[in-house]
Amino acid sequence: MPGRAETRLQAKILTRLRDAGPQSRIQLSEHFEVSRTTIGTELGRLTALHLVEEIGPAASRGGRRSTVIDLAGHVRFVGIAIGATSVSTAVTDGRLRVLAFERTECDVRRGPEPVLELAAEQTRRLLVKLGVDRPLGVGVGVPGPVDFSRGIPVSPPIMPGWDGYPARDLLGRRFDCPVLLDNDVNVMALGEQHAGAAGTVENFLFVKVGTGIGCGIVAKGELYRGMDGCAGDIGHIPVADSVAVCACGNTGCLEASFGGDALARDALATAQSGRSPLLRELLERTGTLTAADVGEAVGAGDATSVQMVRDGGRRVGEVLAGLVSFFNPSLIVLGGGLTLLGHVLLAEIRGAIYRRSLPLATRNLPIMMSDLGPQAGVIGAARLVSQEVYGVAR
Amino acid sequence: MPGRAETRLQAKILTRLRDAGPQSRIQLSEHFEVSRTTIGTELGRLTALHLVEEIGPAASRGGRRSTVIDLAGHVRFVGIAIGATSVSTAVTDGRLRVLAFERTECDVRRGPEPVLELAAEQTRRLLVKLGVDRPLGVGVGVPGPVDFSRGIPVSPPIMPGWDGYPARDLLGRRFDCPVLLDNDVNVMALGEQHAGAAGTVENFLFVKVGTGIGCGIVAKGELYRGMDGCAGDIGHIPVADSVAVCACGNTGCLEASFGGDALARDALATAQSGRSPLLRELLERTGTLTAADVGEAVGAGDATSVQMVRDGGRRVGEVLAGLVSFFNPSLIVLGGGLTLLGHVLLAEIRGAIYRRSLPLATRNLPIMMSDLGPQAGVIGAARLVSQEVYGVAR
DNA sequence: CTGACTTCGGCCGGGCGCCTGCCGAAAGGC
């Protein structure tokens, strides 16, 4: 029955083992510039807590072989990423490597009870399959603002019925372990920080272009959530040349002119108007059009679809250009469903940012696609709760 | 000869005395939830360092009277705020109360040597007047991006000749004490955090509308500077309906459509076109028009000038609306020279933000004018270096 | 005025985190 780390050094050791893999005592003491003795005593306690274990001797460095320490083999975390239209779950080991993953289509608008029931059941299935008795922690991402300290969604525009629903505490009782609830883009940013290109970067933005558009902010190596937990909600920033009516009631929101829903709507209008024979064909085949259909059309070289994506990408890029001037990040990672639109979208966003931001801010600013795909959210959710269990910032 | 604080608790004690005033040992131990003994030993060391001193007995609380501790009376900091057109200097005590203040008009474009010479001479004058031998530290704000860790300006657009100039180290040798160099809006934000409405707030924006437009960002109680030290440079974010050419080479920058220079330019055009008799009169009287003249015209009820300010305020507000959605601050403070335009500007900015940001983000978002005026910069600069001397984050 | 009570603040001994020094165990090289 493993416990939780207590001291600062324990947290640093566990984090190091999580992010850099198994280490010898010597390596740890050199990395943290702390004596072998200190590392040794803390490792003793962590062993007693069943959080780490010795996994065998390392190669000799000319003398006695050192013993390699790793996170205990039985440690398991659960990451749950609830999207607008899907629920993804993963079980990971202590180093957040995904051991099992499952994704189910599910509309978040069905309300908290059925969606969380589905998520919990999906999780239970994976845990049983892996023979896991009890995970050390569960991280959850939901597509709306969250009061992180209380673990409840607040005024989520696309999640009717979720406002104030005590999701964290209910899941905590269900799984009998620590549960943390956060915004979906926030956990995706954490996922990118863990497994993606953002690993060593202090300040970066994770921009999700999916059904909606949102942004996870990492400042000085830590998630920034804002006063109400709604920082990064860039989907409703006005864009210049748009009068599209948004679900939020305003007009000209970025999300109303691009993003999954807007793209599907525009594709439908385009298909019906006959400007794109390819889209019309796709519409007639399936009876409906989605953003993925537009992606397919772009891949097939459909000029009208390419233009739609370009226009959208330019608008996203123009909004991001302003945010780059404001935030001066070291990196921007693009993720979410619409990354299927690939290099056309990336090129347009890059062009807009490099054209419209301060040269000083873009001089060393890589802008790249996430390579974690649908797993960014679940890995990040697991990372979120791993920090709690490993005692980071306590 | 006072030294610098060494331990974390010492830094906390000094900061507390700076921000909350003289305290008894008991008050300090209760506030930090640390034993009397610990406070006592640290205070002993701080006394030996000549950083604190006993200033007499407090009122009795029913028993023996406690001894009140204060920052040592001889402690002095210097704050220097270099603006686009002025150099302000203040000497403060350990609690950052301004003991002497001087402001000289001076164009920063004259280059680093003459401007820093003027600043140093102005400082020297104040120090002599107050009989100060040596300040404990000097903080400096300059109107452009700064590599904070190296203490040098980087690619400052409005400061030709300053790029890479080792301002911090040169001033350090001149004053023989620690010197810190930062962006002017950053130090103004610190000033507001110390003496203004932002004192207890974790996340806020200080927006300066002066010759240019910039923004200081405080996140989780700490200044956020971005990767290159140019975070908050919002003057070059594009605004919707503007084609004004900016000094940066782009068109449609916020700063090109509003701010001191743009306002003076527009006022001149308006006066020459005859649309505003009042502005024409002001132009003919002085031969030139400044933003202050527009302020006077607004005060006199000149409709054209009011409209100019309204248009500008709306544009600033629209940009800020996007940043509010992104950053979700608890407070926005407006400062800089154009606060002379007063409630017209404030009302317009407020209107645009409340109209165009997420309701969740604006629900509890005060937007107010700074009440520190020209002293925000010097107080903030002194605060910046006081944190260094007091050992914060070391 | 006096004695009981309260608060303040210095001193003492102890727990704990971290250090260095030392030594035996375990490996490699000749």
Added chain:
DNA sequence: GCCTTTCGGCAGGCGCCCGGCCGAAGTCAG
């Protein structure tokens, strides 16, 4: 087989912080 190197546990020491004790310095009731 012996020396060298590395590893890792143990002993002793230092600094930080704690609670307990006690004298100093107040208040207050009678």
